[in-house]
Every structure is written in C-alpha cells, then in structure tokens.
Amino acid sequence: MRLSFLEALYKENGPFASVYLDTSRDSAVNDPEAAIELRWRHLRDTLTSEGADQDSLTAAAKAVGSDVDVPGPHGQAVFTAHGRLALLDELPDPPARDTAHFGTLPDTLPLIVQHSPGIPYVVAHVHYSGRHSTDATGTVRLDAEVGVWPLTKVTPGHRLHEEIPVTDWLNAAARTGRALEGHARRIHAEAVVVAGDVWARGILVRRLPTPLRGQVITVEGAGESQPRRALLEHRLESLFSGRMAAHDRSLLAAFLAQRAHDGASAEGVAAAVSALQRGRVKALFLNHHPESPLRLWVGPEPGQLALTEQELRSYGIEDVREQRADAVLTRALVGTKAELVLVPVNQLRLHEGVGVLLRYAEPGPVV
Structure with missing residues (x-):
C-alpha cells in the first residue's frame, strides 16, 4: 500500500493529537449526537492528561462529528497539531474502541488499517423492468460505480446511471462496456463486479471489451444502496473480505x-x-x-x-x-x-x- 495520503500530515511538526472515534448515527441510541459528544469528552480528558494544548483540543472538537451526512456505521480519524487540523479522514468502519493519543508522532496505523486492502474495482447493477426478454416496452436501468474498497463505503466513487429502452440494450451494452473499460483502466481496476437481471447482465458481460471480460465476477443481489454508501456494499464486503490488493x-x-x-x-x-x-x-x-x-x-x-x-x-x-x-x-x-x-x-x-x-x-x- 502506498502511503502518499499521509504525506501532508507528516509535513506538520508535532506534537500531535490523534483521535479515533465512532461517529455512526443510525444505531439504537436515542440521541446519537449526544452519544458522540460524550465519547469525545472522554477522549478529550485522555488528551488533556497526556499534555495536549487547549488550541489543539479546540481544533479537534470542531472536527469531531462533522460527518453528519455520512450514513451507516463508520468513524472518524482526527489529527491536530499546534491548534490546527492536520488531517481529517472518514473511517469505513467504526474503530474497535475509541482512542486518543497526544505525542511527538501521530498514531496513524489504525487509519492505514482502515484503508486496507485498497482494491480498485468497478461494480455494475443491471435491472430489467420487462416481464420477459421479448417485452419491447421494458427498460434496462444501469447503475455503476468506480471505487476503491473499502473507502467507497464512506467516500463514494464515480457513479454512472442510465435508463435504456430494452430495444436499444444490445447496442447500448457495447457502448456502456467501452465506458466502463475506460474507467477501469484509469484506476487499474482488479475486479469488475456485475449483478442484476440474468438476461440483461449477460448481454452486458458479453459486450464488455475482452480485457475487461476476464475480470468479471458475477454476484447476486439488489443494486439499491444508501446515499453516500457503496453500490452493492454488502456483496462487496463478502467478496473482498480477507483479500489483498x-x-x-x-x-x-x-x-x-x-x-x-x-x-x-x-x-x-x-x-x-x-x-x-x-x-x-x-x-x-x-x-x-x-x-x-x-x-x-x-x-x-x-x-x-x-x-x-x-x-x-x-x-x-x-x-x-x-x-x-x-x-x-x-x-x-x-x-x-x-x-x-x-x-x-x-x-x-x-x-x-x-x-x-x-x-x-x-x-x-x-x-
């Protein structure tokens, strides 16, 4: 894994306050904002006991919980130094436990772990609304996303959406396939995950350019996803679990x-x-x-x-x-x-x- 995303952080001079906390809001907690604030107070006390300056604590407090538009389970990594926000990153999963540390060096390994395995991928879901493959009144809806797993869970990738009359799907599938190949080449995609209607997705796969066709993984599942969450997130979770880039x-x-x-x-x-x-x-x-x-x-x-x-x-x-x-x-x-x-x-x-x-x-x- 290349660590270039941390270069700006290490250009700052320490000491650093490093904070990891669960900022999920769709849990069973009645008042998630109050729960986040309470967790932050505990971490602030830890930082204070380790000698953190008030300006760095204030900078961290302003960043904590700022991800109100990110749904689903997730967390935040916050780094401050000398009263300035040095790095703020969304965590695809809540940390196993909330932690805070103040010291000469930032505590970055938990953030690196959350960036792993860093697999670039393309996912496409094809939905056919007709009753059968000869129904000329139906439409094919294509939703696709270009991303890097697992960061796409909290930082959505490039999305494509098309509504195509079924009578045009044979030609449109070839055109769509070429577009997907361009995106896959740009990110050096390791997998092309395709789901949806068996007939419609079969046409898309057969019309993908040859280099892309060899990377196809077909999965079952619906294409719905929450806003700002990965398309086919749960299927991708199973597919990429334990896998290295x-x-x-x-x-x-x-x-x-x-x-x-x-x-x-x-x-x-x-x-x-x-x-x-x-x-x-x-x-x-x-x-x-x-x-x-x-x-x-x-x-x-x-x-x-x-x-x-x-x-x-x-x-x-x-x-x-x-x-x-x-x-x-x-x-x-x-x-x-x-x-x-x-x-x-x-x-x-x-x-x-x-x-x-x-x-x-x-x-x-x-x-």
Missing part, C-alpha cells in the same frame, strides 16, 4: 522469492530499523498487532530511528524520544516513500511481526 500480493511474492534465495529481504525489527535508517526499504510487511508494547527511539527526521537511545546519540542527534514502534516505522516509511503491506498472521508469520523488501541487495546480511 494485487499490488500488495506482488510485493509479498517478491519478498518471498528474495527470502527463498537469501536476496534483498530481511525479517525482524532490527533489520527493518537498519534498512529504514539507510533509506533502503521498498516495502515493509507487518503482522498487525494493535496492542504491541514495542517501542523505538526517534530523532526529528524520518530516517532517525534506532533500537536504543545510545545509538541515536552516537550519531550526534540530541533531540531523541522514545515512541511506539508502529508510529516510528510508519513515519519512516512515509518519509522515505516506502510502502506498507499488512499481512495476516494466518497467511505468513513474520519474525517479530516485521519483514522488509529492499530496494536493492547489498553484500552481507542486513542487521
């Missing part, structure tokens, strides 16, 4: 190939830190452990990280601090334009939960 799979395959040949790869925290210090990491692989107690030492720059305080000071760095390892590693990845791949433990258990694919090999082991 093709780009991440290719990086993982390269890592495994290099590991098998003792090539440009390494595992373990020490190896990752060493490679990031030298800007050699192409991709870092992480078994996500939300409660990991591991901590590292950092200086002001992304490449200034180490296992011990003494190591950083030996480089002449005076401003050093101990921080959570995931926050340190993420900042280093963004600063060196490396990528992050979240790997389920049941798919591949990495030594100390960390692996690195290097930009190039060097003689001798990475330590």
